[in-house]
Amino acid sequence: MKKVIELSINGDLYEVLVSPNQTLLEVLRDQLGLMGTKRGCDLGACGACTVLINGEAYLSCIMLALDGVGKEIQTIEGLNQTKDLHPLQKAFVEVGGIQCGFCTPGMIMTAQAILNEPEKPTEDGIKRKMAGNLCRCTGYKKIVSAVMSAAEPAGEEV
Amino acid sequence: MEHELNVVGKRLPLHDGVPKARGTAQFTDDITFPGMLFGKILRSPVPHARIIHIDIEKAKKVKGVKGVVTGQDIPDRQYGIVPKARDEYALAKGKVRYIGDDVAAVCAIDQEIAEEAVSLIKVDYEELPAVYDPLDSIKEGAPVIHEGVQNNTSMSIRKEFGDVEKAFAESDFVYEDTFYSQAVNHAPLEPHAAVAQYDPLRGDFTVYSSTQIPYFLRRNLSSTLMVPENKVRIIKPKVGGGFGQKIDMFAKDFCAAWFARETGKPVKFVYEREELFISTRQRHPMYITVRTGVKKDGTILAQQFKAYADGGAYNSTAPTMIALSCYFLMIPYRVPNLIYEGHHVYTNKPVGGAMRGHGIPQARFAVERQLDMIAGRIGVDPVELRVKNSIQAGEPHPAKFIINTCGFEDCVKQAAEAIGWKEKRGKLPRGRGVGIAGASFPSGVSNMSHISSGSVVQVGQDGAINVLSGAADIGQGAETVIAQIVAEVLGVPLDDVRITAADTGTCPLDPGTFGSGVTVRAGNAARLAAQEVRKKLFKFVAKQLGVERDDLAAKERFIYVKGNPEKGMSFKDAIKGYQYDNQPMPIVGRASWFAPSTEPTTLFKEDGNFAPNYSFMAQAAEVDVDLETGQIKLLKMVTAHDCGRAINPMLVEGQLEGSVVGGMGQALYENIIVENGQVMNPSFLDYGFPTFLEMPEIGAIEVETDDPIGPFGAKEAGEGTQLSPAPAIVNAIYDAIGVDFKELPVTPEQILEVLEKGGKN
Secondary structure, three states: OOEEEEEEEOOEEEEEEEOOOOEHHHHHHHHOOOOOOOOOOOOOOOOOOEEEEOOEEEEHHHOEHHHHOOOEEEOHHHOOOOOOOOHHHHHHHHHOOOOOOOOHHHHHHHHHHHHHOOOOOOHHHHHHHOOOOOOOOOOOHHHHHHHHHHHOOOOOOO | OOOOOOOOOOOOOOOOHHHHHHOOOOEHHHOOOOOOEEEEEEEOOOOOEEEEEEEOHHHHHOOOEEEEEEOOOOOOOOEOOOHHHOOEOOOOOOEEOOOOOEEEEEEEOOHHHHHHHHHOOEEEEEEOOOOOOHHHHOOOOOOOOOOOOHHHEEEEEEEEEOOHHHHHHHOOEEEEEEEEEOOEOOOOOOOOEEEEEEEOOOOEEEEEEOOOOHHHHHHHHHHHHOOOHHHEEEEOOEOOOOOOOOOOOOHHHHHHHHHHHHHOOOEEEEOOHHHHHHHOOEEOOEEEEEEEEEOOOOOEEEEEEEEEEEEEOOOOOHHHHHHHHHHHHHOOEOOOEEEEEEEEEEOOOOOEOOOOOOOHHHHHHHHHHHHHHHHHHHOOOHHHHHHHOEOOOOOOOOOOOOOOOOOHHHHHHHHHHHHOHHHHOOOOOOOEEEEEEEEEEEOOOOOOOOOOEEEEEEEOOOOOEEEEEOOOOOOOOHHHHHHHHHHHHHOOOHHHEEEEEOEOOOOOOOOOOOOOOHHHHHHHHHHHHHHHHHHHHHHHHHHHHOOOHHHEEEEOOEEEEOOEEEEEEEHHHHHHHHHHOOOOOOEEEEEEEOOOOOOOOOOOOOOOOOOOOEEEEEEEEEEEEOOOOOOEEEEEEEEEEEOEOOOOHHHHHHHHHHHHHHHHHHHHHOOOOEEOOEEOOOOHHHHOOOOHHHOOEEEEEEOOOOOOOOHHHEOOOOOHHHOOHHHHHHHHHHHHHOOOOOEOOOOHHHHHHHHHOOOOO
16 A cells, blocks of 8 residues: 655655655655766666765665655755755866766765764774665776875875 | 867766666666556476466456467568577477477456466477587487578588698698687666557557667567568667667567557566576587687688587577677788688577677686697797787778778787786786787678668757767667767767667667677767758858858857867857858758678678777786685786777777676686586576676786777777686686686686696696
């Protein structure tokens, strides 16, 4: 039976009609038009659909929309509430951590979850925590550099 | 290069980096239209069968279904990117040839209804015997996959250069070895998709497609729909990686267009990940036997090859793949006498197609592995052997390639030095080793008239510079590179140039992204078009300044007299002055370009200069093999790379790093496993291409050459670097444990098996 639920996405409340088996990814893309979250595998295996739930990285393609009720959902569209680029977005662009850009929103959201953690990220930690995000273009090197540089205060060499 | 460069050669971010980082960049699946329908393909569950009957009645009756189409309904027109190798229908007619073959399609008001309806289509199959290995497929009495194709061999070439028999007789040693490369899936992150619209009054199709070849797709759609080419407009949105898999039309393109015409609604098809693994394309598995004759000092005198490529059920790019595989055996090493015999063989398996390197990675694996084996047998150092046989710029080539610039020998030396060859080779503790391999790749193909690119550069009254190009950016940064070239010619920053590309309705012809030709081909077209604009504008400025046009240069939006940088005029004032001088606006430059070619090269019949220029690279690997678990870790890969002058070194590095990790996947992890025609690992989880955790230390050394044909001296940088990582890694495994592996991938199971047998393979 379909049900009307309220989801808090990027700080705003959305009322949506969902079926019990509908994933959060389907609601974001197909109902709300938040196309920044990508569908790469629909199996929780590539990370392209990563969003933040209460600040932590989740795969929206294997999460039910119903389970998002009462939580703070953040997508790539809501990463930045100002007119400027978010430091992670800026670093990905400038360091060359983007090629085709399809994995990029998921990469950036996972990276944001890492930056949300209290301890300062290390290169090994980034690789470990981002291992669920696949990229076929970059070979990952410049993505690690981008996350490291976004984690550093401006001006410091990474 | 006599003048300094200001935009070309700089590490500049992608011009579309910001929308990609913000998630606003539009890929095909992100496109929606009001009233849009959703499609789904029915695929064959059997590897080889006659279609006796298809019952679509139940599917048609599902509420919300707007159309059903089967192979019976569509024109009797086969398609394929190479005209003489067309053997595939958008939907199978009469027969299916592999599990996953396209049988029928449905469109409906939503995806769920389309999926339900597809499941209600009933197909009666009369199963036929199937065959899965090309070496079985060529035998007498093997099941016939395509009627009339003898021994299931759809394409064979035999080429002979020099006097091979004599050269073998003169050799001190002759060795013969056989190698095998596996099936590798491209696995781009973006699934294949298409959205089509149709205008019944004009008879116009507009198709948004995740394609690398908009203009070839236009041709294939036009011929299969039987409508004029000018009635098909292909728009390529952002493409989420291709690596060759998006070279070809697919059923989703045809069916989206078909249903758009039949229903009057926009129609979208998006493939599932499993469909990418089963029903698109993969790198051809290949058996290659190599016979090599050398002198005592390691000089190569002759090579003879026999190759069987497993093409799967259809041809796709078969002729090109076999030709590339052959011709690139004569570069980067000097092979004066060579016989190549190559066969493209059908099997009842997923279809082989172009994949990064296209027929060459398999051949390079065989050659580079055998060179190391020979080095060991005759007691010559593998680096020395490669240096000794390095081809040099300007030397005559058996197939008449014209090699204007070549940094290969330097690449070998520098890669070896960077990995610490002298200190490490044969000297590391057991389980640790270093290896090297080399390669060369064409910057596109120079020999066919339809392989040409156009460009239009326009400067308007607002001073904006707009570039039209047909080039298909699939993430490699083609648009950025082309914009850089235009910015350099006009003396403005990159941000002043806007580019519109890969829309066959508005942009000039371009063959697309394959053969690594985009920078040289589309880049040269853009360079010439920008020069046309520059000539017109500079003529006006020269008159104002009282100098000759050729005395002028431009940078950072300022046109000035060479040697007197104070004397000049801003770009803005020049544009303003130009229009008040009663000159027509906008200022437009147009150009078309294809590689100069004096030879009528056709790959199969005539030899000649294959490509406008050739990149070279040597890659050196260091590996660690865990003797307890068999796990192989690539610790480091250094690439010394002659890509001419890098238009954008940051993007070239990106290509190289992606290639190295892709090559590592090919060497150690990736393999499409097929049992009785069924792909057993059609998901990211089961297939397992490299993640962040496997990433090695990656080093890059630029061996710069200034190529006379590439724009600003550039050569290709997208594919060549994927050729030699796999052999370099397997050569390093030899150094680590003394075992010669001849098949890809090398897995922990194989390592343990070999070690248990006392280290002999």
